[in-house]
Each structure stands twice: as structure tokens, then as C-alpha cells.
Amino acid sequence: MKNTLVESPPMRLTRAYEFAASHRLYSRHLTEEQNLELFGKCSYPNGHGHNYVLEITVEGPIDPQSARVIDPVSLDEIVNREIVDRYDHRHFNHDIPEFTDLVPSTELVTKVAWERLVDHIPPPARLISVAIQETARNKFEYRGEI
Amino acid sequence: MKNTLVESPPMRLTRAYEFAASHRLYSRHLTEEQNLELFGKCSYPNGHGHNYVLEITVEGPIDPQSARVIDPVSLDEIVNREIVDRYDHRHFNHDIPEFTDLVPSTELVTKVAWERLVDHIPPPARLISVAIQETARNKFEYRGEI
Amino acid sequence: MKNTLVESPPMRLTRAYEFAASHRLYSRHLTEEQNLELFGKCSYPNGHGHNYVLEITVEGPIDPQSARVIDPVSLDEIVNREIVDRYDHRHFNHDIPEFTDLVPSTELVTKVAWERLVDHIPPPARLISVAIQETARNKFEYRGEI
Amino acid sequence: MKNTLVESPPMRLTRAYEFAASHRLYSRHLTEEQNLELFGKCSYPNGHGHNYVLEITVEGPIDPQSARVIDPVSLDEIVNREIVDRYDHRHFNHDIPEFTDLVPSTELVTKVAWERLVDHIPPPARLISVAIQETARNKFEYRGEI
Amino acid sequence: MKNTLVESPPMRLTRAYEFAASHRLYSRHLTEEQNLELFGKCSYPNGHGHNYVLEITVEGPIDPQSARVIDPVSLDEIVNREIVDRYDHRHFNHDIPEFTDLVPSTELVTKVAWERLVDHIPPPARLISVAIQETARNKFEYRGEI
Amino acid sequence: MKNTLVESPPMRLTRAYEFAASHRLYSRHLTEEQNLELFGKCSYPNGHGHNYVLEITVEGPIDPQSARVIDPVSLDEIVNREIVDRYDHRHFNHDIPEFTDLVPSTELVTKVAWERLVDHIPPPARLISVAIQETARNKFEYRGEI
Numbered sequence: 001m002k003n004t005l006v007e008s009p010p011m012r013l014t015r016a017y018e019f020a021a022s023h024r025l026y027s028r029h030l031t032e033e034q035n036l037e038l039f040g041k042c043s044y045p046n047g048h049g050h051n052y053v054l055e056i057t058v059e060g061p062i063d064p065q066s067a068r069v070i071d072p073v074s075l076d077e078i079v080n081r082e083i084v085d086r087y088d089h090r091h092f093n094h095d096i097p098e099f100t101d102l103v104p105s106t107e108l109v110t111k112v113a114w115e116r117l118v119d120h121i122p123p124p125a126r127l128i129s130v131a132i133q134e135t136a137r138n139k140f141e142y143r144g145e146i
Numbered sequence: 147m148k149n150t151l152v153e154s155p156p157m158r159l160t161r162a163y164e165f166a167a168s169h170r171l172y173s174r175h176l177t178e179e180q181n182l183e184l185f186g187k188c189s190y191p192n193g194h195g196h197n198y199v200l201e202i203t204v205e206g207p208i209d210p211q212s213a214r215v216i217d218p219v220s221l222d223e224i225v226n227r228e229i230v231d232r233y234d235h236r237h238f239n240h241d242i243p244e245f246t247d248l249v250p251s252t253e254l255v256t257k258v259a260w261e262r263l264v265d266h267i268p269p270p271a272r273l274i275s276v277a278i279q280e281t282a283r284n285k286f287e288y289r290g291e292i
Numbered sequence: 293m294k295n296t297l298v299e300s301p302p303m304r305l306t307r308a309y310e311f312a313a314s315h316r317l318y319s320r321h322l323t324e325e326q327n328l329e330l331f332g333k334c335s336y337p338n339g340h341g342h343n344y345v346l347e348i349t350v351e352g353p354i355d356p357q358s359a360r361v362i363d364p365v366s367l368d369e370i371v372n373r374e375i376v377d378r379y380d381h382r383h384f385n386h387d388i389p390e391f392t393d394l395v396p397s398t399e400l401v402t403k404v405a406w407e408r409l410v411d412h413i414p415p416p417a418r419l420i421s422v423a424i425q426e427t428a429r430n431k432f433e434y435r436g437e438i
Numbered sequence: 439m440k441n442t443l444v445e446s447p448p449m450r451l452t453r454a455y456e457f458a459a460s461h462r463l464y465s466r467h468l469t470e471e472q473n474l475e476l477f478g479k480c481s482y483p484n485g486h487g488h489n490y491v492l493e494i495t496v497e498g499p500i501d502p503q504s505a506r507v508i509d510p511v512s513l514d515e516i517v518n519r520e521i522v523d524r525y526d527h528r529h530f531n532h533d534i535p536e537f538t539d540l541v542p543s544t545e546l547v548t549k550v551a552w553e554r555l556v557d558h559i560p561p562p563a564r565l566i567s568v569a570i571q572e573t574a575r576n577k578f579e580y581r582g583e584i
Numbered sequence: 585m586k587n588t589l590v591e592s593p594p595m596r597l598t599r600a601y602e603f604a605a606s607h608r609l610y611s612r613h614l615t616e617e618q619n620l621e622l623f624g625k626c627s628y629p630n631g632h633g634h635n636y637v638l639e640i641t642v643e644g645p646i647d648p649q650s651a652r653v654i655d656p657v658s659l660d661e662i663v664n665r666e667i668v669d670r671y672d673h674r675h676f677n678h679d680i681p682e683f684t685d686l687v688p689s690t691e692l693v694t695k696v697a698w699e700r701l702v703d704h705i706p707p708p709a710r711l712i713s714v715a716i717q718e719t720a721r722n723k724f725e726y727r728g729e730i
Numbered sequence: 731m732k733n734t735l736v737e738s739p740p741m742r743l744t745r746a747y748e749f750a751a752s753h754r755l756y757s758r759h760l761t762e763e764q765n766l767e768l769f770g771k772c773s774y775p776n777g778h779g780h781n782y783v784l785e786i787t788v789e790g791p792i793d794p795q796s797a798r799v800i801d802p803v804s805l806d807e808i809v810n811r812e813i814v815d816r817y818d819h820r821h822f823n824h825d826i827p828e829f830t831d832l833v834p835s836t837e838l839v840t841k842v843a844w845e846r847l848v849d850h851i852p853p854p855a856r857l858i859s860v861a862i863q864e865t866a867r868n869k870f871e872y873r874g875e876i
Contacts, residue, residue: 011837012871020281022168022195022237027649038650040657046237049168049195051281062841065757066768067833072868073770091168091192103651107595111646135166135197138656141596157545158579173357184358186365208549211465212476213541218576219478249359253303257354284364287304312865314752314779314821319503330504332511338821341752341779343865383752383776395505399449403500427750427781430510433450458719460606460633460675484675487606487633489719529606529630573604573635611795622796624803687797691741695792722802725742 011069012128014057017079019088022049023104026093047091052106053133054083054113060125070125082116106134110142118144157215158274160203163225165234168195169250172239193237198252199279200229200259206271216271228262252280256288264290303361304420306349309371311380314341315396318385339383344398345425346375346405352417362417374408398426402434410436449507450566452495455517457526460487461542464531485529490544491571492521492551498563508563520554544572548580556582595653596712598641601663603672606633607688610677631675636690637717638667638697644709654709666700690718694726702728741799742858744787747809749818752779753834756823777821782836783863784813784843790855800855812846836864840872848874 024047025039035043042048056079060069090096092104102108114130121127131141170193171185181189188194202225206215236242238250244262248254260276267273277287316339317331327335334340348371352361382388384396390408394400406422413419423433462485463477473481480486494517498507528534530542536554540546552568559565569579608631609623619627626632640663644653674680676688682700686692698714705711715725754777755769765773772778786809790799820826822834828846832838844860851857861871 009875010873011841012873013837014869014871016867018282020194020196022193025651027651029649041235044235044237044241046240047168047193047195048166048235048237049193050166051197062835062837065759067755067757067835067838069837069870089187089190089194091190091194094192095190105646105651107597107646107653108651111595136164137600139598140653141598143594143596145593155583156581157549158581159545160577160579162575171359173359175357208543208545211467213463213465213543213546215545215578251354251359253305253354253361254359257303283308285306286361287306289302289304291301310866312778312780314777317505319505321503333819336819336821336825338824339752339777339779340750340819340821341777342750343781381771381774381778383774383778386776387774397500397505399451399500399507400505403449428748429454431452432507433452435448435450437447456720458632458634460631479673482673482675482679484678485606485631485633486604486673486675487631488604489635527625527628527632529628529632532630533628574602609797611797613795689792689797691743691792691799692797695741721746723744724799725744727740727742729739 009061010059011062012057012059013069013072013075014055014129015072015075015079017054017056017084018051019054019084020049020051021087021089022047022091022093023106023109024048024093025103025105027103028101047093050106050134052087052109054079055129055131055133056117056127057129057131058121058125059128060123070122074122078117078120082120083113106132106138106140107142110140114142114144155207156205157208158203158205159215159218159221160201160275161218161221161225163200163202163230164197165200165230166195166197167233167235168193168237168239169252169255170194170239171249171251173249174247193239196252196280198233198255200225201275201277201279202263202273203275203277204267204271205274206269216268220268224263224266228266229259252278252284252286253288256286260288260290301353302351303354304349304351305361305364305367306347306421307364307367307371309346309348309376310343311346311376312341312343313379313381314339314383314385315398315401316340316385317395317397319395320393339385342426344379344401346371347421347423347425348409348419349421349423350413350417351420352415362414366414370409370412374412375405398424398430398432399434402432406434406436447499448497449500450495450497451507451510451513452493452567453510453513453517455492455494455522456489457492457522458487458489459525459527460485460529460531461544461547462486462531463541463543465541466539485531488544488572490525490547492517493567493569493571494555494565495567495569496559496563497566498561508560512560516555516558520558521551544570544576544578545580548578552580552582593645594643595646596641596643597653597656597659598639598713599656599659599663601638601640601668602635603638603668604633604635605671605673606631606675606677607690607693608632608675608677609687609689611687612685631677634690634718636671636693638663639713639715639717640701640711641713641715642705642709643712644707654706658706662701662704666704667697690716690722690724691726694724698726698728739791740789741792742787742789743799743802743805744785744859745802745805745809747784747786747814748781749784749814750779750781751817751819752777752821752823753836753839754778754823755833755835757833758831777823780836780864782817782839784809785859785861785863786847786857787859787861788851788855789858790853800852804852808847808850812850813843836862836868836870837872840870844872844874 025042092099110132118127129143133139171188172181238245256278264273275289279285317334384391402424410419421435425431463480464473530537548570556565571577609626676683694716702711713727717723755772756765822829840862848857863869
């Protein structure tokens with residue numbers, strides 16, 4: 001076997017997941033009027049929703065036996081348990097404890113997703129990016145503290 | 147001018163629009179338990195949302211002067227006024243009067259959109275299809291009473 | 293309730309599924325040379341593969357209670373049992389009994405999928421189209437005997 | 439061989455092609471001012487362009503030997519010769535003879551494409567639709583004289 | 585409020601815009617023959633066009649009050665004023681002053697877009713990437729002087 | 731000419747290619763049972779396939795004469811010769827010599843593609859990324875030894 005090929009520098013895998021949820025951009029530290037002025041239609045009282053596309057990127061060496069950077073079944077279990085199963089068909093402001101005191105902007109949903117995942121990726125793979133596509137025009141990406 | 151080309155049989159134009167909204171599949175004629183059994187996670191109390199992609203198809207002859215089947219600016223005004231501006235960033239169950247007594251399934255949102263549009267398309271063009279893509283996997287289409 | 297809205301003419305739902313499989317265009321009634329001449333690179337001996345996207349379209353009235361044309365969970369069970377679970381990660385020529393004597397062109401995969409599904413759709417919904425996207429450029433559609 | 443499978447009712451194949459071209463919506467029967475009023479920014483003097491996606495749909499029985507509805511290599515030769523090679527990287531108003539006297543609206547480009555193709559599809563397959571996607575939001579379809 | 589969540593390291597937002605325009609790859613320092621040899625069909629005299637998809641990526645801390653990295657309405661105003669409204673439905677070679685002496689390759693359109701935007705992004709957000717997708721197969725990205 | 735614009739820092743071009751192929755995740759150093767346990771359905775004996783989308787990213791200065799980072803015709807010749815023409819409509823395990831002793835995971839296909847391309851990109855452009863999208867949910871990227 002050509003060992004130079006499998007004892008390799010980092011490879012990246014990006015894997016996509018989808019969930020449908022609702023959010024309202026609303027800060028409890030502001031009045032209703034201030035919220036509407038700051039957030040516009042994103043602050044309408046009953047919220048609105050999106051098909052969020054979550055992209056998880058991990059990086060690591062290619063395992064010599066499996067020829068893979070990570071077992072995709074394990075990655076799916078982690079992401080579904082920590083993110084998809086908890087957020088899918090839910091309203092961030094009302095149903096998700098971690099957003100009780102946080103404005104559920106997609107920026108903060110992305111950051112919270114990073115924090116929920118970063119310690120669960122099995123080494124030597126490691127999380128390097130969490131991105132969420134909120135609409136066809138809007139995508140947020142977080143790469144952790146640098 | 148080759149008149150045979152412009153005095154023509156029907157041409158179709160499909161034009162796409164996008165809006166972000168929330169809905170909850172819930173019938174007031176059923177108990178909470180019955181709703182959950184019938185609709186599953188689509189009936190979670192606080193609702194969830196989608197990026198709805200609305201596709202409007204009109205059909206008509208090609209106008210000899212404009213070489214168009216319909217003026218796209220007029221079509222946009224109609225669709226935005228009747229659908230997009232009313233539904234975007236809203237919660238169907240709470241904010242939209244026409245769903246006070248209707249379950250806002252995407253089937254019925256599609257049908258209501260047809261009914262709101264069908265009489266406004268300027269002749270000789272006419273509406274022939276309204277479709278809504280609810281998720282990357284799900285698309286509904288309605289073509290009126292046949 | 294506005295009954296005119298729910299006692300309605302047909303609504304269509306198109307639902308998409310994906311499976312990865314291999315095929316080789318090869319007729320046992322032709323020589324190897326004839327197969328290569330007829331099918332070109334699609335007849336290379338070890339086959340090649342695709343991410344097949346299967347689109348199932350059903351049509352029916354909107355159920356007054358559920359406001360749906362079909363229960364999507366039931367539809368998924370049928371399509372997964374009859375098609376996706378049987379074809380996913382398989383080689384049509386070697387692994388799928390219904391292609392022992394049929395060239396697994398995407399035309400015939402589409403037609404066989406129709407035949408495997410048409411009697412299982414719960415009335416009053418009925419199957420009206422099965423389409424398979426074979427590549428980004430190629431899509432086949434079958435609508436049954438007309 | 440299960441002959442019922444291959445002596446079959448019509449199957450449809452839709453095949454996509456792409457070309458980049460320019461056009462200006464402009465009628466020589468109108469003044470510059472009238473053109474601008476009728477067509478807006480689509481009539482700016484130097485034109486603008488699109489990545490046009492052309493979708494050709496043919497319909498026919500599945501050939502018992504090839505298990506195909508049409509030889510895709512032949513279809514590509516026809517479409518490239520009649521449409522793609524003639525329109526790609528060209529300006530409809532200045533470079534394409536068939537638009538010397540026609541406004542090159544995408545409606546008319548679609549209709550002309552139909553007329554250039556309809557007699558060249560080898561029987562028993564026949565052309566049933568020509569569609570052109572002009573932008574991510576706009577798609578035109580023509581199905582011939584009905 | 586969990587302050588560690590909102591006093592955060594950089595978050596990235598990528599926002600997409602679309603415009604339809606024409607260009608011709610042509611250098612006034614070369615003869616017609618040299619241009620055709622160098623640029624091929626991209627140098628045909630009357631130009632051709634594309635649906636350009638412009639992706640703007642900004643990076644910055646998440647604002648503690650708005651939970652956002654930038655106000656999207658402000659970003660849209662800047663990008664529309666500097667790029668989209670100036671280039672949409674225009675011919676780069678004839679209509680856009682900054683390309684009077686520059687070959688309007690998509691490389692240079694991307695670089696000019698960066699230069700038109702980089703000083704307008706409101707701090708603490710800053711521009712980190714401008715990318716333009718020219719066709720389904722071709723994408724250019726510029727990240728400034730490094 | 732504004733020389734500051736053309737004597738420029740690196741510009742990136744990402745160009746996409748597509749090929750249809752088959753693979754089986756299988757290590758000859760493991761038993762059939764061990765392969766099935768490790769790879770699941772990806773190790774079914776006859777393999778399965780994908781529409782692989784290959785994205786090649788090169789980086790370099792913008793050439794002052796051509797206003798391009800690389801001649802796209804040359805890049806296509808290199809990528810087609812080294813990758814697309816060799817892998818398209820083939821089975822990695824049986825038809826491709828470089829995978830005789832390597833598990834053809836998409837990680838290793840991506841890495842091998844990098845190694846086949848890296849020395850052929852004409853300077854001053856250089857290869858900076860090879861990515862392969864294996865399914866709509868899965869994408870691998872390799873950036874070489876760092």
C-alpha cells in the first residue's frame with residue numbers, strides 16, 4: 001500500500017443537515033417599538049420560519065484502515081442528537097432553552113451549534129466550521145475562537 | 147416581420163417568489179392529542195417555518211408588440227400585493243385572516259394563493275398553475291377546478 | 293369553515309427521494325461489441341453510478357380533516373419499501389431481480405418504479421407521475437398507460 | 439424478457455443545455471422612448487445577458503433493443519447544431535439572423551428554438567416541450583400549436 | 585444573559601446578489617486577431633452575457649444588542665448602490681466607466697467590486713471576500729491584498 | 731491603464747467538473763464481515779455509484795494582458811486528461827490503477843486527484859484546493875501538505 005497516501009495531512013468533510021424552525025428577532029431588553037425599529041419585519045410578534053441548512057465541517061487525517069476522516073454514521077448521531085432533533089419543527093424563542101435569554105439570530109444559532117458540537121467530535125478529527133444557510137441569499141459561518 | 151411567429155399559440159411563463167413564514171398544522175375540530183396523532187411534529191404548539199418558494203405559471207399568446215406573454219412588472223405587483231407582502235415573515239395561524247378557520251397546510255396555502263390570484267391576471271394571459279415548494283423534498287401544485 | 297376550500301378538486305404533491313446506485317447499459321441479446329457500439333461508455337464492463345433523484349407525484353382531493361392530499365409518512369414508507377431501500381447502494385444489473393432480464397436504463401428504472409408503486413398509493417390519492425433525475429442534465433418521466 | 443415492460447407507452451426525457459448570450463428587448467417599430475417605456479431596463483441600448491438554460495423534452499416509446507426513448511448522443515448533436523452552437527456567446531439582436539426582425543424576448547427565443555428542432559427529432563420520438571430558464575426566477579415553456 | 589456568547593470572536597455572513605449583464609473579453613492593446621486567439625468565443629465582437637451571482641462576505645463580532653454581525657438592510661444598500669444598480673442590465677465594455685480601460689474579465693469585475701465595497705462596510709464588520717459566480721461551472725473569489 | 735488593478739494579489743478561480751462512477755468501500759486487509767461492519771452499505775459487494783462533482787481551485791495573480799488568472803481552456807485540458815476522462819463511467823475498484831491498493835473512499839479520490847493535478851497547473855497559478863461533492867449532503871476538500 002502506498003503509505004504516503006494514507007498517512008496524510010488534513011482532509012475536510014462538510015456534511016449538510018436540514019431542519020425547519022421558527023424564530024423571532026426580539027430582545028427582552030428593548031421595548032416592542034425598539035425591537036421593530038431594530039429588526040424590522042424579523043421582529044413581527046408571532047415570528048416566521050426558515051428551512052435552515054446546517055453545514056458541519058470537520059478536519060483530520062485520513063484513517064489508514066477506513067480511508068475516512070470520520071465515521072459518517074457517528075457524525076450524524078452527534079449532529080442529530082445535539083442540533084437537528086432538538087431544533088427541527090420548533091420555535092427558537094419558545095421551545096429551546098438555550099435561547100431563553102439570547103436573541104435567536106442565525107448568527108447566535110450558528111455559534112450555539114458550534115458550542116454544542118465542538119467537544120463531541122471524536123479525535124483526531126476536529127470541528128473547524130459550522131455554517132447555517134438561512135435563506136437562498138444568507139449564510140452564516142463560525143469557526144470558533146481564534 | 148414573420149407574423150406567424152408572433153401570432154402564436156400559448157406560451158407559458160413560470161415566475162418564482164420566496165417568502166419566509168411559520169405555520170402549525172392544527173385543526174380546532176380536534177383535541178391536542180388528536181392533532182399530534184394526525185400531524186406529528188408538524189403540530190408542535192409553537193409552530194415551525196419554511197422558506198416557501200412560490201411558482202406562478204401563466205399562459206397566453208405572445209403579444210405582437212411586446213413579444214411577451216405578460217408584463218413581468220405587472221405580474222410582480224399582483225403577486226406581491228396578494229401573496230408575498232401579506233405572508234412574508236408572518237405566522238399563518240395567527241396573522242393571516244384567510245387561515246383563521248383553515249388548517250394552513252401547504253396544500254391549502256397553495257389553493258388559497260390560486261384563489262387570490264386567478265381573477266387578477268390581465269387577459270389574454272391566464273393563470274394555469276400555482277405551486278409552492280415547502281422544503282427541498284416537498285412541492286405542491288394546484289391547477290384550479292377542472 | 294369555508295367548505296368550498298376543502299372539498300376541492302385535485303391537488304398534486306411531488307416528493308423527492310435520493311439513492312446512490314450503479315448500472316451498466318448492457319443487453320444479453322447483443323455481443324460485447326454491439327453493446328459498446330450501441331451504448332458507448334454507458335456499457336463499460338464494470339458499470340458506473342449516479343445519485344438518482346426520484347420524484348413521486350400523487351394527485352387527489354384535499355382531505356377535509358387533515359387538509360392534506362396524502363399522509364407524507366405513509367407515502368415515505370411505501371416509496372422507501374418498494375424503491376429506495378431496495379435500490380440504494382446496489383448495482384441494478386447484479387443485485388436487483390427485476391433487472392435480471394431488463395436493461396437497467398433509467399427509462400426502465402423509472403417505468404419499473406411506477407409499476408411497483410401504482411397499486412400502493414392509498415385512495416383517493418393516485419399516482420400520476422414518476423420521474424428520475426439521473427444527472428444534472430438528464431431527467432426521465434413516466435405517467436403510465438394513457 | 440418481460441415484453442410488457444419494453445413495449446411501452448410514452449416515456450419522457452428532458453435534457454438540459456446551457457449557453458451564455460446577450461439580448462436587448464427592442465422593437466424597430468417603436469421609438470427609443472417607447473421602447474424604454476415598454477421594456478424598462480431590458481431595453482438599455484447595449485443590451486445585457488444571461489446564462490440561458492435550455493430544456494428539451496421528447497416523448498416516445500421505449501425502444502425494445504436499446505431500452506431508451508432516444509439516443510442521447512443524437513439528441514445532443516441536433517440541439518447543439520440547431521441552437522447551442524449558434525447562440526452561445528452571441529448577441530441575439532446583432533448576430534442571429536432569425537432575430538433580425540423579431541424582438542429577442544425569451545418567449546420568442548423559446549418559440550424559435552421549438553421551430554428549429556421540431557422536425558429534426560428522429561421518430562418515433564417527438565418533441566413535446568422546449569423551455570428556457572432565463573434567470574433563477576424566470577422560465578418560459580412552449581409546447582407547439584395545440 | 586450568557587455574555588460569553590455575545591462578546592464573541594468573528595462571525596461571517598455571506599450574502600448573495602444577482603445581476604444580468606454583458607461583457608466582451610477584449611484588450612485595446614491587441615489586434616482583433618490577437619484578441620480572438622487569446623480569448624476565443626469570449627471575444628466575439630458583440631459580446632455575450634451572464635447571470636452574475638455576487639457573494640459578499642463580511643466578518644466581525646456579534647453585536648450584543650442586535651445579535652447580528654451587520655445590519656443586512658445597510659449591507660444591501662451599500663452593495664446595491666455600488667454594484668448591483670450600476671451593473672445590472674448593462675454592458676461592461678460600453679456602459680461602465682471603470683472598465684473603459686480594463687478588460688472586463690470576471691476576475692477584474694470581482695476585484696473592482698472589492699475595491700468599490702471595502703471602505704463602505706461599517707466597522708467593526710469588515711469585508712473579507714468578494715466572489716462572483718459567472719456560470720454554473722465558474723466562480724472567482726478575491727480577498728484583497730494579503 | 732490602471733496598473734494597480736492588474737498587478738494584483740492572488741485571485742482564485744474555482745471550476746467545476748462532473749463525472750459518474752462507481753466505487754465500493756472495501757479493504758483487502760479485512761474480511762468480508764469486517765468490511766461490512768466498518769463500511770455498512772458502502773461495502774455491498776457489487777458497489778454503488780455517484781455523480782461526483784469535482785471542484786478545482788487555483789490561485790494566482792491576474793495576468794496583465796489576458797486579465798485572467800489562468801487560461802480556462804488549458805485548465806480544462808489538464809483536468810479532463812488527468813481526472814475526468816480517466817474516471818468517468820468507470821468503477822474505481824476495478825478500472826482505475828491508482829486504486830488497486832487503495833480504498834476508493836471519496837477522501838482518497840480527492841487526495842489522489844490533488845496529486846495528479848498539482849504539478850500540472852501552469853505557473854504563476856497554483857493549485858490550492860481540490861474538492862469533491864459525493865452526494866447532495868457530502869463534500870470533501872483537500873488542500874495539500876501544509
